[in-house]
Amino acid sequence: MSDGKMLLHACCAPCAEYPVSDLLSLGIRPDVLYYNPNIHPKFEFDRRREQVVKLGEIYGLSCLYSDDFRMDDWLSRAWEGKYDSRCDMCYEIRMDYVARYASEHGYDSFGTSLLVSPYQQHDKIAKIAEQCAKKYGVDFAYYDWRPHFREGQAMAREHGLYRQKYCGCIYSLQDSEFKDKIIASFPDSWEASR
Numbered sequence: 001m002s003d004g005k006m007l008l009h010a011c012c013a014p015c016a017e018y019p020v021s022d023l024l025s026l027g028i029r030p031d032v033l034y035y036n037p038n039i040h041p042k043f044e045f046d047r048r049r050e051q052v053v054k055l056g057e058i059y060g061l062s063c064l065y066s067d068d069f070r071m072d073d074w075l076s077r078a079w080e081g082k083y084d085s086r087c088d089m090c091y092e093i094r095m096d097y098v099a100r101y102a103s104e105h106g107y108d109s110f111g112t113s114l115l116v117s118p119y120q121q122h123d124k125i126a127k128i129a130e131q132c133a134k135k136y137g138v139d140f141a142y143y144d145w146r147p148h149f150r151e152g153q154a155m156a157r158e159h160g161l162y163r164q165k166y167c168g169c170i171y172s173l174q175d176s177e178f179k180d181k182i183i184a185s186f187p188d189s190w191e192a193s194r
């Protein structure tokens with residue numbers, strides 16, 4: 001099945017806001033897919049997923065998501081030694097899933113909101129996504145949205161979307177200068193729900 005449909009991976013709602021509005025302005029109506037098993041803890045994973053669903057509603061786009069919260073698997077792969085860095089692994093897990101999903105569900109191409117962030121390893125993400133696209137026989141829709149990062153964040157603020165203060169994994173939470181504040185925003189039961 002091929003109807004020129006695009007799948008947009010959303011790492012989170014604030015990062016997906018500009019890519020979504022840009023694609024719409026180009027006449028492209030992507031389906032949005034939340035797939036981020038890297039996010040820790042489960043409360044945060046759910047919170048970001050809810051915001052992506054909300055973004056989909058704002059723009060009238062289909063929003064798909066996986067409840068794949070595989071912290072143990074993510075961590076064990078992080079220690080496999082197969083990757084140069086944990087971020088390489090993190091990008092590959094997500095791009096591999098998105099490319100495979102796109103291929104298996106009749107999409108022609110996929111993109112990712114990770115490409116809006118000046119804090120991510122842009123070239124590496126693009127390279128890994130290209131490799132995954134080739135592997136599954138779909139196109140990778142490359143966009144450099146970085147010049148519009150602040151604009152997208154401002155749009156997300158206007159829409160009242162939650163904007164997190166760490167990338168997502170347990171390591172980035174540990175390293176965040178806002179760690180105490182972030183943990184204070186979790187419910188008392190968050191440790192039990194890891």
Ligand code: SF4
Binds near residue numbers: 167
């Ligand atoms: S810092 Fe971000 S990209 Fe890197 S491993 Fe953690 S969640 Fe993934």
